[in-house]
Each structure stands twice: as C-alpha cells, then as structure tokens.
Amino acid sequence: MASRKSFALVAGALIKRGPLARPLPAAAVASFTSLAGYQASDQRRSTTLISLGVFSAAAALCYTTGAYPSVALAEPSVVQARAVNRYARPAELKGLPKEVILYQYEVCPFCCKVKAFLDYHKIPYRTVEVSPLTKRELKWSEYKKVPVVVVDGDAVNDSSVIISRLAAELEAQQSKPAAEAQQPKRGWFGASTSQPPAATSPSSSAAGAEEEERWRRWVDDRFVRVITVNIYRNAKESFQTFDYITNNGNFNFLEREAARVIGATMMWGISGRLKKKYNIEGEAREEMYADANAWVDAVGERRFMGGDKPNLADLAVFGVIRSIACTDAFMDLMHKTRIGGWYERMMSAVGESSRLSAT
Numbered sequence: 001m002a003s004r005k006s007f008a009l010v011a012g013a014l015i016k017r018g019p020l021a022r023p024l025p026a027a028a029v030a031s032f033t034s035l036a037g038y039q040a041s042d043q044r045r046s047t048t049l050i051s052l053g054v055f056s057a058a059a060a061l062c063y064t065t066g067a068y069p070s071v072a073l074a075e076p077s078v079v080q081a082r083a084v085n086r087y088a089r090p091a092e093l094k095g096l097p098k099e100v101i102l103y104q105y106e107v108c109p110f111c112c113k114v115k116a117f118l119d120y121h122k123i124p125y126r127t128v129e130v131s132p133l134t135k136r137e138l139k140w141s142e143y144k145k146v147p148v149v150v151v152d153g154d155a156v157n158d159s160s161v162i163i164s165r166l167a168a169e170l171e172a173q174q175s176k177p178a179a180e181a182q183q184p185k186r187g188w189f190g191a192s193t194s195q196p197p198a199a200t201s202p203s204s205s206a207a208g209a210e211e212e213e214r215w216r217r218w219v220d221d222r223f224v225r226v227i228t229v230n231i232y233r234n235a236k237e238s239f240q241t242f243d244y245i246t247n248n249g250n251f252n253f254l255e256r257e258a259a260r261v262i263g264a265t266m267m268w269g270i271s272g273r274l275k276k277k278y279n280i281e282g283e284a285r286e287e288m289y290a291d292a293n294a295w296v297d298a299v300g301e302r303r304f305m306g307g308d309k310p311n312l313a314d315l316a317v318f319g320v321i322r323s324i325a326c327t328d329a330f331m332d333l334m335h336k337t338r339i340g341g342w343y344e345r346m347m348s349a350v351g352e353s354s355r356l357s358a359t
Contacts, residue, residue, distance in 0.1 A: 086160035087213045089168035096169055097151040100125040103137065104147050106248040109224050109323040110159040111147040116319035117163050120310065120350045121170060125149075126357050131255075160220060160316075167312060208311075215298065215305065215313035223295075224320055225278040226288050229271060230329040233284045237328050238268035244326055285332065292337040303345055310349055318346040 100118065102125050104111035118125050130137055130146055138144050143157045149166075156162045231241040242264035246256040274280075280287050295317055304310045310318070321343060324330045334340045 086158055087164060087216050089171070090165050093169055093172050094152070094154075096173055097166075099150075099152055101150040102127045102147055103130060103150070104128070105130050107245055107323050108146060109227065109320040112323035113159045113219075113316050113319035114147045114149065114162050115353070115355070116315045116322065116350060117166065117312070119353045119355075120315055121166075122351075122354045123166070124354050124356050127355060160216060163312060163315070208306075211298075211305065212311050212313045215295075216316050219313070219316040219320060223291055223317065225274075226280060226284070226291050227320060227324060227329065229274050229278060229280055229284045230288050231324060231327055232267040232271040232274065234271075235265075235268050238264040238271070240327055241324075242267075244324075288329065288333065289337050292333055292339040296338045296342060299342060304342070304349070310346060314346060315350075318343065318350065 100123060102111070102114060102118070104115075104127050106127075106129060117123075128137070138148070141148065141155060141157075143155075145157075147159050147162060149156045149162045151165075156165055230237070232238045239260070242260045246260050271284075275284065282290075299305050304314045306312075306314055321330065321333065321339075334343065
C-alpha cells in the first residue's frame with residue numbers, strides 16, 4: 001500500500017497544477033499554499049482527475065477548518081459581526097424569534113452544536129443545506145462560514161454567538177413575573193401553545209456561569225480539534241468519515257465521488273500535520289479518551305454539568321459528539337470511555353428534533 005507521503009505528494013500535485021474551481025474558499029486556498037511545495041513525477045494525469053482532486057481537497061479542507069458556505073433563502077437585513085466575547089449573553093435583546101433558519105452543513109460539529117440547542121429547547125427551525133465547494137449561498141454575507149442563523153431576518157454568525165443570543169432570549173422570557181407567565185403563551189412562530197420551550201439550567205451563580213463558559217471554550221478550542229484528528233487518523237477512518245460526509249452533504253455525483261476517494265486520501269495524508277497544528281501531542285485516540293473522561297470528571301455526580309438540566313456546555317459537548325455518529329471514533333468513545341451514561345441522558349433530554357424542514 002502506498003505510504004501517507006505518497007498520497008500527500010499526489011494531493012499536492014493535484015492542487016498545484018489543476019485548473020482551480022472558482023470560487024475556492026479562502027481557507028482552502030491558504031491550505032493549498034502550504035502543500036504547494038510537493039511535487040509528483042507523473043505528468044500525464046487527466047484534467048478530469050485533477051479537477052476532482054481540487055474539488056475534494058476543498059471539501060476536505062473546509063471540513064477541518066469549519067469554512068463551510070451556506071444557502072440563503074432571502075438576503076438578511078443585517079449581518080452581525082463576531083461578538084467580542086462569544087460566550088457572554090448579549091445586553092441587547094429583541095424578544096423570542098418568530099422564524100429561525102439555520103444555514104448549515106449537516107455533519108459540521110459547529111452546526112450540530114446549534115441543532116442540539118434548538119432541539120433541546122424545542123425551537124422550530126428550518127435548515128438550508130450547503131454545498132461545501134462554493135460560496136454562492138453566502139454571497140450576501142461577508143462572513144463565509146457556517147453555521148449562520150437568520151433570526152427574523154437578521155443574520156447571526158458563529159455557533160457560540162448564536163447559542164449565547166438565543167439562550168439570553170430564553171432566559172429573559174423565563175424570568176418574567178409570575179403573573180405575566182400565567183398569560184396564554186405564544187409559540188415561536190406565533191401559534192398559541194401551553195408548552196413553553198424547555199429550560200436550560202440557568203448557571204445563575206458566578207461559579208456556575210464561569211464553569212459553563214470555561215467548558216464551552218474547551219469544546220471550541222480543544223475538543224472539536226481532537227475529534228477532527230481522530231476521524232482522519234488512518235485510511236479506514238478517513239474513508240469512513242468521507243462516506244458519512246458525502247452521504248449527508250449537498251454534493252452532486254462528481255463532487256461526491258471525488259470527495260470520497262481523493263479527499264479521504266488527502267486528509268489521511270495530512271492528519272499528522274493536523275495534530276501538530278492543534279498541539280495534540282499524544283496518540284490521537286488516547287487524547288480523545290482522556291478528554292472524554294475529563295469531561296465526565298468535571299460533571300461529577302451531577303446528571304449534567306448544569307445539574308438536573310443540561311446547560312450550554314452540556315449541549316455543546318453533546319452536539320459535537322453527535323456530529324460523528326456512525327464512525328469508529330464515536331463507537332470507541334461510547335465503549336472505551338466513561339462518557340456513555342452522560343451521553344444517553346443527553347439523548348433523552350434533547351429528545352426528538354424540532355426541525356421543520358430542509359430546503
């Protein structure tokens with residue numbers, strides 16, 4: 001079997017010499033530059049194969065960097081810049097939204113974080129699946145990653161910012177005076193309902209709020225990266241991951257087959273670089289096991305980190321893990337760490353999806 005270096009050489013040559021599909025994601029172009037030093041001896045590759053290599057490389061690199069495009073139904077009136085503190089509740093609230101549209105990539109861990117939040121709170125939402133190879137769906141936005149949530153016509157960027165804003169709106173609604181709370185409630189889209197959205201554990205104490213924010217940061221800065229390295233750590237798992245991605249993503253036939261074969265090979269070839277980039281020093285699986293058990297230790301004797309109910313850190317960890325379902329990494333997490341009991345409790349707490357439709 002050819003070595004990882006051989007596969008990386010081929011991928012690098014395809015990227016350097018191929019006719020680039022336009023427009024390419026900026027993150028992918030930057031990653032292409034890092035591979036440009038590689039040369040391959042075979043000068044007779046067909047234009048078709050070269051193009052496929054570029055397509056799949058773009059898809060693969062977008063997956064690892066989170067640089068996913070999105071599909072717009074209508075141009076939002078406002079595009080929100082990233083907040084200074086993504087984990088802080090915003091001071092300015094606009095009330096519970098009447099319409100929520102999630103622009104997503106189905107198996108993106110950051111999108112799955114948002115879906116875990118929406119599903120748990122039973123907030124109805126629509127999704128728009130993105131093509132990972134073009135930016136046409138986000139042509140109205142300067143922000144070129146997903147998730148983007150359009151809330152009553154306003155775009156909110158970044159998974160943690162989205163969750164912080166919606167959590168603040170919910171908490172404000174739940175803290176209204178008891179007399180007002182007894183009045184007939186209106187559903188998220190204006191329909192009358194006697195069932196309000198589920199409550200997240202409020203983390204009202206300073207210590208609870210600090211713990212919640214610290215672990216939410218840990219999910220974004222550490223856990224997602226460890227998971228990413230694990231799903232590409234060898235040839236079998238890299239191909240398995242791309243089967244999962246392409247079966248759930250918005251690909252045409254050409255893109256799907258390219259991403260499956262060439263993209264999976266390329267990501268396996270550069271998996272070692274990902275470890276170095278993310279400062280993951282030990283063996284990838286052992287690092288993942290250690291992180292999962294560290295989370296369980298932090299939860300301790302509580303049902304959830306939020307106590308009797310999940311808090312935002314619980315939902316973030318759950319969303320990331322759920323994004324890799326049907327992979328060997330997921331099965332190993334469930335069977336070789338102590339996280340399985342907590343994950344089952346989260347599945348029960350989150351329940352059925354509140355997604356209305358996909359567009």
